[in-house]
Amino acid sequence: MDTNVRVLVANGPRLIRELVLSTLSEQAGIRVVGEAKNEQDVPSLVAQTKPDFLL
Numbered sequence: 001m002d003t004n005v006r007v008l009v010a011n012g013p014r015l016i017r018e019l020v021l022s023t024l025s026e027q028a029g030i031r032v033v034g035e036a037k038n039e040q041d042v043p044s045l046v047a048q049t050k051p052d053f054l055l
Contacts, residue, residue, distance in 0.1 A: 004031035008051035010042050020055060 007030055009020050017035065024030050033049040036042045046054065 002031075004029055005053065006031050006033045006049065006051045007053045007055060008032075008034045008036065008042075008045055008049055009055050010036035010045075011039055 007024055009017055009024070009032060011017070012020075014037075017037075021032055021035060024032050033051050034045045036045050042054070
């Protein structure tokens with residue numbers, strides 16, 4: 001059983017998104033399941049990755 005919290009990081013300026021991705025990737029218990037570079041990508045990525053949280 002996967003005990004990690006699944007997070008999808010969406011939108012925002014590239015630099016901020018990269019900082020969030022880097023920070024989350026270093027945390028125990030958190031698994032980044034995807035990154036949406038624009039709002040159009042969000043619905044399909046949510047359907048594909050089924051995150052616990054969307055940032």
